[in-house]
Amino acid sequence: MSLEITLVGARVLTPDGWSEAPVGLAEGRLVAGGSGREVDLSGYLVLPGIVDPHGDGFERHMAPRRGALREAEHGVVAAAAELAANGITTAILAQFFSWEGGMRGPDFAEHVFESVTAVRDAVPVDLRLQLRLETHLLDDFARAEAAVDRFGIDYVVFNDHLPHQRLAEGRKPPRLTGQALKSGRSPETHLALMQNLHERTSEVPAALDALTARLFQKAIVLGSHDDSTPENRREWAARGATVSEFPETLEAAQAAREDGAHIVLGAPNVVRGASHAGNIAASELVAHGLCDALASDYHYPSPLRAAFRLEELGLCDLASAWAMLSSGPAQMLGLADRGTLEIGKRADLIVVDPTTRRVEATIAAGRVAHLTGTVAERFLRS
Template identity: 35%
Template sequence: MIITNVKMILEQEIVNGSLEVREGRIVALSDTQSRHSSAINGQGAYLLPGLVELHTDNLEKFFTPRPKVNWPGGSAMASHDALMISSGITTVLDAIALGYINDQGTRLANLERMLNTIVSSQQRGLNRAEHMLHLRCELPNADTASTFETLVEQGPVAMVSLMDHTPGQRQFIDSEKYRTYYMGKYGLNEAEMAKFEAEQTAASEKWSDANRQQIAQSARQRGIALASHDDATVEHALESSALGCAVAEFPTTVAAAKASHEAGLKVMMGAPNIVRGGSHSGNVAAAELARHGVLDILSSDYYPASLLDAAYQLANMPDNHYDLCQAIKMVSLSPAQTLGLTDRGSISEGKRADLVLAAACDERLQVQQVWRQGERVF
């Protein structure tokens, strides 16, 4: 396969030219136009590496499209996969929450069903993107560590994150924000919220530290990438570094992001934060971290199309450290390297032909075609 007349976004430069693929790998790049009759004409659009998504809970929307509605797993997975690939995402870490703090929710009920569907569909070759697992471990729960040890053996777990959403911790250092968030989310009145808050605080005091140490040790022994979550202080960042975390997911302050970056963790922020112009929960804006030069990876989180949109917007923002090549690396090469996936993430000879053809349209990049290992999937 030859793709010609494209602006190839490489690691350090953008090259107008052509690319050749054989047996699913990139074998040659050229700064000239191909005259081969079967070459695919990109009409001057951008050609970029397939995006690598480290943290998305998008699958949950398809398993539970409405409250108390459980959708068949195969259909849910196919719809989720189609949305991923049409957003230019060729490698996906589907985030599965365990030890979730509200045992009345749908996440725990769907846990095993979602995991089995992801693993089965990938093994059977039903997915257009490549799907792996990201286990999100809510630490203040008696069953989190044991559940983790069971699930980590059942599928291709590529990342583990350590979460603590109790009042006074990470995302919710401001307890008033905690009360506002959960009263709205679960429809709790004042008395119910006070009881809920007390229960979660007690659970955190009893289980969080032990679970954090046990799960981190288990992930390190298995060679699985470890991520912190919502670190808010320098102390949090140093603790995460000491545990062996490779990624700082969604730090909530500039101080925590800077400390994480300086400690060698890859700072990851939500792409919706860029697109919307700030955090929906009132924490630090991703664009501000970009201006400080401490933003390394973007994740689509809850909105798949935001990943490419955010990278393109970031490259066009004034007063930051990222041109288009650097911004695209944040959604391709940097996350791939974090997972140790050396076969993808950039357009270069020998890498997998995971490719996205996208044209600039109304201040965003519109995905036109997608290939995974040289096979067109969109």
């Protein structure tokens, strides 16, 4: 049931800046004037709910150990609770559809899609799906497209994780044995599969052109992943990819800005101060104005922490940093009903203690998704 209350006394981030005006909630929306009883949030910040454009932290809930794939729907519920505890009210669950197999294979992907579809209406957080398709998985393009249609997936991103240089040189890729075990294949079988896919590289451009054209006609948001060169990014822009996820170089990010793409960077990269893969630091791209959205990537607590970190580094104020967590990703995904605290929009908001920087309340579409600490006492007062 959605709340009918008015939040008063807090410092509220609005599209026009900080305000101390009351925030009314009714029927899952933000409303003008008072609505219902008042909840005193003096001393707290009220911020738009975080729209996470790319995260795979849900995997640990759905498959905590290799082969432990049962009770997946309960795992989705647990993931939604973790998202809410970190202020995320809209979450894009980024799921691989890859030759890599195991938790990245098509079978597991469809398992995830089915589990999320089964429980998404029972949790307050808006759970949405992203299909991460490997560019060389040619024989499964039709299966991936069928999954997009069946599960109503509206966001597809393209990856290429084949170690092409090593394969071209006839050398074994690093960590082959470990990757093979995760896929359920022998190292020899796994290597043979990679070699076969690599040898079909010449077929890939035409197949991608055809698939992206069909997806574009279905109004699917398309994205490229790990762009490393301007040429690489231009190829994807020509296919209608309006999102550039985690560009690896300044030049690639600049090319994405030039072609009008939305640029997504990793919040964990901001928090730790560097890319774990040795690519350009996200904070450096932010400093160049080359970031529209910050994603949780593999760590749901990071978006909130990254916003405060950017303020600490002097790269932008908190309001500008927060736009990369809310209005920026909402615009990127075409979700015009959220991302800012404006009358008529979804009541997606969080209450943060500015001293501890912890989320004490998360409200998604007017429903309580997370409530703890002193704020819980204030909400529960009669």
